[in-house]
Amino acid sequence: MEITEIKSQLSIANVLHYYGLKPDKNNKMCCPFHEDKTPSMQIYYKTQTAYCFSSNCKTHGKSMDVIDFIMHKENLSKHEAIKKAEEILNPGSGNQEISKEKFLTNMFQYFRNAISNSKPAKEYLEKRNLDNSILEIGYNSGQFHHGERKTGELINNALEIGLLLDKGLVNNRTKEKAYQVFANKCIIFPLKNRDNEIVSIYGRSILEPNDNKLAAGTSRHFYLKNRSGIYPGYPKKDTKKLILTEAIIDCASLLQINPIANSYSLMACFGTNGLNEEILQAIKDLPELEEIIFCFDQDKAGKMAVAKCSNLIMEQCNNVKITSVELPNNDVNETLQLHDESIFTELLSNRKDIFLSTEGDSSIPRNDKRTVILTKEESPKAEPKTAAEFLQQKDLLKSLNQLIEKAGIIGEENSRLLLFLITISYLNKSPLHGIVQGSSGSGKTHIISRIADLMPQEDVLRFTRITESSLYNWGEFDLFQKIIIIEDLDGLKEDALYALREFISNQVLRSSVTIKDKKGNNKSSHKIVKGQFSSLSATTKGETYEDNMNRSFIIAINESEEQTEKIINYQNRRNAGEVDKSEEQKAISFIQKIVKNLKHYEVINPFATQIQLPNNVKNKRRLNEMFQSIIKQITIIHQYQRETKDNFLITEIEDIENAVEILFESIILKIDELDGSLRQFFEKLKKAFKEDSFTRFDAMEVTGFKKTQLQFYLNELVRLEYLKQIGYANKGFKYKISYSDNIQKVRKDLKEAFTKQLEELKKKK
Structure with missing residues (x-):
């Protein structure tokens, strides 16, 4: 079509109606091209143009015809705007019929723009904590097939797709054919295919039974016939963690939280029975998927759906971890209405493994339960045990330490x-x-x-x-x-x-x-x-x-000669091909699985008041808190073996014994005036020279340190008065040990103090 022909047929009113914009009685409206609280755009129906009087507007100073308006509204080139104008004027024109995807995309754009003209829709979104400036949300007022927008092509396409239903009705006032509108007075969400095209829509009524506008029992959820597509779209191929929600509104609620949207992929099921074949196939097609996280409603139906869906997924993706989030309220959207969005970061961190926590849950049918330990057939082929089985071993820390060594950390x-x-x-x-x-x-x-x-x-x-x-x-x-x-x-x-x-x-x-x-x-x-x-x-x-x-x-x-020999021996064996690198990588992968299997728990240590740190430790208050934290971590890593009470893990004496053993050297460093490497350097000097004087060259030979580091340590020991510097610089200094502290006695006394306290605890138990 020629530009003149388009302008003669496409009115400014038609364009405004397409974009869901409505001028006031003075033909003014807020400008859609800049932030505008006071209407600054004037519509001139006589000339079919629009003009913005604000100097902040990018269009200021120029009168816009329908093509200019479309060009600015959608950031198109002039040529693209002309094509769009043709599409608005006659969506079914041309040799080829408009595709279903294209028609639905155009309709959804209309629905999306219509929100700005509907106070009830805006109030509903606000009540639901949904932000239409972030989310793809529209509103169907039921008027899209009326007025200047009405064309034969639009009616035919809407009837074919299901946006309109022909019930054989006639409008009593106009005597024209009337249609039943799909998802009337509903907020609209798009469902998309693999190519990210809109192939269907979902409508959620903003009317409630107590509004006296919606009869009790009337459906509030609407899907187009032959429903297809996924909300908010197919997940990316590199998805590692996928959140599944029971409802589309719950999924939309999570999409607004940046840390979640950036770290996870999301998909909505279509209710408790809505894990359909398309969604299952989309999950199967994710090659890097590691975990599926259910965020379903907390009612009985929601919990039963999680159990059923988990088993369906496991049948087709048995190497994927499946977890569930326990919500403080009935569903995701309600939780967000009553809490700050940061609560979901905590809820996700506390999610539970479905197949490690279903025993005892009476809401899950008996035939949907799985054992806490996965069967041998379900174990990862590369490992003799599952992570859950590993965490139930009696000597867990010993086994874990051996596994860390297999991963390549020697000594x-x-x-x-x-x-x-x-x-x-x-x-x-x-x-x-x-x-x-x-x-x-x-x-x-x-x-x-x-x-x-x-x-x-x-x-x-x-x-x-x-x-x-x-x-x-x-x-x-x-x-x-x-x-x-x-x-x-x-x-x-x-x-x-x-x-x-x-x-x-x-x-x-x-x-x-x-x-x-x-x-x-x-x-x-x-x-x-x-x-x-x-x-x-x-x-x-x-x-x-x-x-x-x-x-x-x-x-x-540890800078001892023994540790050096261990490392050199390992390096030599690895270079000689005696160390299997694939086994090393398997150990790393298995430890990563162990970490992923650990759940966060709060810990109660009933013995916390009965064991004390030594009085001569520096910053005792802070170290005591750190000591208790390590006991907590050891309890958490034994979570498959520890008693729980009101979702708290209970520390056992064994955990305190392990904490003392593991933390002992760190506590010594807190007591010692010398830091770790300086202490090791000084102990070598004491052993070699005792009361004899020595030069820096003697110290270099004994300790193996190079000149710069060696001189730094010597100067530091002189400053702390552990060494005495003898002689003059021009002739070369000599050094002599001036303070031979007995760190071994300190170590012995500390070990005995802890042992005595632990024995007392065992007697009381």
């Missing part, structure tokens, strides 16, 4: 287990933090990196350096339930260390920032970053980070 038996326990705390409300000390080249960065390899990699963030303000610039939930690995703590400046300290202490950073509003003006804003994360850092220094160390467990790298 450091207690340290690697402590680091593992610290790291897996990232799902807890009070996560833990560790700092690994060691000299240059001692392997401190290697060990924290390998521990991080054992965790689900989507939860790990690794940093070589952190700039002064970078922690303040993350999104509100970007660091929530994450693991942060800092390879070089020495490279952080004071402002970055301060931010890290605040994060560790308070789990939140608050900053005042300057932003630009929509009009380009500067304004102050309050930015919040929440940081429920565990962290591991590596450093060569000790005292430098005392404030950070007070908030973290200190782990010293």
Whole structure:
């Protein structure tokens, strides 16, 4: 069609009606092209044009005809706007009939624009906490086939698809044929195919029985005939975690929460019996899928549906973990109406494995239950046991430590287990933090990196350096339930260390920032970053980070000759092909499964008041809290073996014994004035020289340290008065041990004190 022909047939009223825009009685309306609270756009029906009088509008200064209006409304080129105008004017024109997908896309655009003209629809969305500026939501007022929009093609297409039903009715006033409208007075959601095209729609009535407009028992849910498509669309191929909701409105509610929308894929079922073949096939077609999370209603029907759907999925995807979220209210949408959206982060962290928690649930039919331990046939082929079976072993920590060694972390038996326990705390409300000390080249960065390899990699963030303000610039939930690995703590400046300290202490950073509003003006804003994360850092220094160390467990790298021999022997065997790398990778994968199988629990330690730390420890208050935290972590990792009471895990004496053993060296470091690597250096000097004087070359030969690191340690020991410097610089200094403390006696006394307390606990039990 020619432009003149389009303009002669397509009125400005028709265009406004298509986009759901309605001028007031003075032919004015709020401009759709900029933020406009006071109507600044005038509609001129005589000339079929529109003009915005606001200088803030991109169209200001130019009168718009129907093609210009379409071009600006949809950000199209002139040519595309002409094609769109032809489509609005006659959607069925041309040699080819308009496709169902194209027609539904056009209709949904109309429904979406219609919300702005419907006060009841806006009130319903507000009541339901649904934001139509974020979500794809429309409203069907039942008028789409009336007025200037009405054409034969529109009626025919609507009848064919099912938007209109021919009941043989006649309008008494106009004597024209009348139609029953599909999903009248409903908010509208699109259902999409694999190509992301709208192939069907769902309508949810905004009328309730108590409105006196909807008869009791009348359906409030509407689907087009021959329903197909998925809401909000097919999940991405790289989906690892998929949330399934019972209803479309519940799914839409979760889509509005950025941390969830960014970290998970979502799909809605069509009710308790709505896990259809299309949805099942979409799930089967996800090659990287690891977990399906049910967010169904909390009533009996919802729980039974979860059990039924879980079994259906397991029949076709038996390697996928299936979990369920327990909601505090009946459904997802109601929960969001009554709580802040951040509650869902906590609810997701507390989700339960369906097949590890169904026993005793009377709402699940007997024939839908599975045993707590999966059968041998269902075990992963690459492993002799499932993660659940592994976690039920009697000597769990010993077996876990052996598995960590199979994964390639050699030696450091207690340290690697402590680091593992610290790291897996990232799902807890009070996560833990560790700092690994060691000299240059001692392997401190290697060990924290390998521990991080054992965790689900989507939860790990690794940093070589952190700039002064970078922690303040993350999104509100970007660091929530994450693991942060800092390879070089020495490279952080004071402002970055301060931010890290605040994060560790308070789990939140608050900053005042300057932003630009929509009009380009500067304004102050309050930015919040929440940081429920565990962290591991590596450093060569000790005292430098005392404030950070007070908030973290200190782990010293074992720099003994025995440990060096273990590592060298392993490296040689690996290079000789004697170490099976595939077995190493299997161990890593299996540990990751173990971590994923762990659920967060609150822990009650009935013995907490009956065991005390030594009085000579530095920062005893903070260390005591850290000591109790490790007991908690050991209890959590034994969750398949521990008694639960009101959903609390109960600590046993065995957990305290394990905590003392694992944490012993870290407690010693808190007592010792010397940090870990400096203490090991000093002990080598004491053993070699006792009361003899020595040069730095003698010390180099005994300790194996190079010049720079060696001199730093010698100077530090002189400063702390453990060594005495003799002679003059021009002739070369000599050194002599001036304070030979007895750290072995301290260790012995501490071990005896703990042993005595534990024996007393066992007697009382």
